[in-house]
Amino acid sequence: MTEDEILAEFREAEALLEGHFILSSGLRSARYLQCARVLMDPKRASRLAEALAAKIDSSVRDSIQVVVSPAMGGVIIGHEMGRALGKEAMFLERPDGVFHFRRGFALEPGAKVLMVEDIVTTGLSSREAIKAVNDAGGEVVGEVSLIDRGGGHTLGVPYWALMKLEIPTYEADALPPELAAIPAIKPGSRAA
Template sequence: MTDEDVLDEFRAAEALLEGHFILSSGLRSSRYLQCARVLSDPKRAARLAEALVAKLPADLNIDIVVSPAMGGVIAGHEMGRALGVEALFLERPDGVFELRRGFRLIPGQRVLMMEDVVTTGLSSREAIAAIGRAGGIVVAGAALVDRSDGNADLGVPFYPLIRLSVPTYAADSLPPELSAIPAIKPGSRAA
């Protein structure tokens, strides 16, 4: 699947949005990829996950997929299905990621940490730390979209399906075209 094929999947789902968006990181952007919309179609979600699995090195020997809630839940589930392994998710009941609902990792289990979108890598690093506290070994991170243009450092090898160069801005450093548009926060995490 080419980058244009991936973007076509987002366009077909009306998930490639233009406007003024407040990202989970607190940064602002003129483009937003609404992964929940693109993943709402099980066939489309399967195609994207299978395309991402094809990009992973064969020697990762992944035992389990763990993703952060909320955005990574469906992406993680689809990666687990495509890899033929179990998929768990982390939650933040008190602001810090942890496994809940009876989920647990076997000490030393090889984990793929799966995100929907990575912008700064903060949520991914927090998820990786939580996986480590739970006894897992994160062998790689993956995401449908890397918005950092390759600049996010997760501390582990990182495999996105697509890398995009989408400028982000601090709220006090907006270009005039963004300042003129009301901001909306489409993500799942409070800033």
């Protein structure tokens, strides 16, 4: 898929929003990608996952044994990546603020894991999820996301995104005047 085709999928799903948004990281942005909307159409989700799976280097793709994603945002695309790769997909949750496997999910010791996110901005959630996989005895061999927001992140594993979309982010006390004039909303699933 080309970048124009990817953005067309987001626009068609009304998933590219404009306003004043508080991101999961606590940073502020004038644009927000609502991946839940773009993924609510199973055919679209499947197309995006197939395109994302094609980006993974074959040496990594061939080593993947299981797909893991952090809840909430990564659950749907993680499931679709599992389908695209023909691998089981499970997810991590953080009921106490720290990622854990629940619901009977468990990794075989040394399992080679592909971490799947919807959007990566700072990489904090990804690093926390990777640590949870390592703590559970798995080994993350790579990570993928639909969108890399260009947060200058370092994940410590090979990383591929379907698309890089640099959207400026701001600290709450350093907003440009046009953004400060708009009431902020928190559209994601995690408290800032």
